[in-house]
Amino acid sequence: MFFGGKKSGVGLDIGTNSLKVVELSNISKKPTLVRYGIKELPPDVIVDNHIMDPLLLTETAQGILVESSITAKKINLGIQGKYVMVKKITTDLMNDNEYNHQVRFDAQNNFPFDFEDIDIMLDYHILGKNKQDKTMDVLLIAAQAGFIDQYVDPISEANIKINSVDINIFALHNIYEKTAGIPEDEFIIFAHTGADFLLLNFVVDGHPVICRDINAIGTYQIINDMIRKLGISEDEAKKIIKGETPPPPDQTVTVSQVYGELIEEITNNISKLEDTAIRNKADKIILSGGGVFIPRIKEVIEENLKRPVEIFNPFDYIQVPEEDRENLQKIGPVLTIAAGLALRG
Numbered sequence: 001m002f003f004g005g006k007k008s009g010v011g012l013d014i015g016t017n018s019l020k021v022v023e024l025s026n027i028s029k030k031p032t033l034v035r036y037g038i039k040e041l042p043p044d045v046i047v048d049n050h051i052m053d054p055l056l057l058t059e060t061a062q063g064i065l066v067e068s069s070i071t072a073k074k075i076n077l078g079i080q081g082k083y084v085m086v087k088k089i090t091t092d093l094m095n096d097n098e099y100n101h102q103v104r105f106d107a108q109n110n111f112p113f114d115f116e117d118i119d120i121m122l123d124y125h126i127l128g129k130n131k132q133d134k135t136m137d138v139l140l141i142a143a144q145a146g147f148i149d150q151y152v153d154p155i156s157e158a159n160i161k162i163n164s165v166d167i168n169i170f171a172l173h174n175i176y177e178k179t180a181g182i183p184e185d186e187f188i189i190f191a192h193t194g195a196d197f198l199l200l201n202f203v204v205d206g207h208p209v210i211c212r213d214i215n216a217i218g219t220y221q222i223i224n225d226m227i228r229k230l231g232i233s234e235d236e237a238k239k240i241i242k243g244e245t246p247p248p249p250d251q252t253v254t255v256s257q258v259y260g261e262l263i264e265e266i267t268n269n270i271s272k273l274e275d276t277a278i279r280n281k282a283d284k285i286i287l288s289g290g291g292v293f294i295p296r297i298k299e300v301i302e303e304n305l306k307r308p309v310e311i312f313n314p315f316d317y318i319q320v321p322e323e324d325r326e327n328l329q330k331i332g333p334v335l336t337i338a339a340g341l342a343l344r345g
């Protein structure tokens, strides 16, 4: 393309709790928010990473585009979960053409998928070539085709055209890189906590080296625990986790213990991967997703890991319409992945 890339894009992030949509313009020069929306999914549409009610997903997707007045013809979709895997490997030095023949072999050796019987989609990015050792670092990506269809089919049914399907962790990586910037010489951990997923991306020298989508760690777990262990209503639990109501004073310790368990799970997952796979300590941890509103999450992770923790709001870096500024200052971190998907153009 001669004139500096595409101008606008729409990202649709399908989460267990809600759909998020973001439309950006001027993405190649100075990303600017055009429109955005969040729409809760009815309960049990997505359970344990499976779409149980595709029809309701279709209706919710149609609804969010209408309510947020998005008229763009095509959207970029994101996927996450256990049927999507990413791994950094080191392999023999070769050019793209040669590697196209080798990628399936490397994927079979590195991913626990049933390549014989299941249709697996593959992709890769060459991260760097080492001519002296005759090796290269490659980021391998594999996803079960049937799993991608679970997302693509209900969206297509909504008469929404899909421009691309990206991996949520990469959307998160891209939006941070293109807005805040990722320094070449730092080790940064991105931890995106949603309703039912913890996405972790360990970035060393600007490249993702470990990516994990961990199911059953998120706000849903603490909401359920609060209802079960503290006998409070679902509504009350949701408000506390959104940071809208302070925990009841007579129960402060108990309530913070409940969400303390989730924070501990997050820090344990980070520490375990640092110790086993990287053997190094990250310079900082960047949080995003609806989990950032859990009371004191930033401070507690900081105390546990003894490293700086930041909450990432992409709209601190993106030009936004005046009337949206106040709301986005609060809910921006929830829209991180949708914004990253929109950057795809």
Ligand SMILES: Nc1ncnc2c1ncn2[C@@H]1O[C@H](COP(=O)(O)OP(=O)(O)OP(=O)(O)O)[C@@H](O)[C@H]1O
Residues within 6 Å of the ligand: 014, 015, 016, 017, 018, 019, 038, 193, 194, 195, 196, 197, 198, 218, 219, 220, 238, 241, 242, 289, 290, 291, 293, 331, 334
């Ligand atoms: N508009 C909002 N204002 C405040 N908090 C919100 C808002 N929307 C969502 N949340 C909080 O975010 C949580 C869900 O996080 P998020 O939207 O990142 O999850 P998701 O993407 O739907 O799920 P998944 O984990 O499957 O990706 C909710 O449980 C709630 O606590």
Ligand SMILES: [Mg+2]
Residues within 6 Å of the ligand: 013, 014, 015, 016, 194, 195, 197, 289
């Ligand atoms: Mg999500």
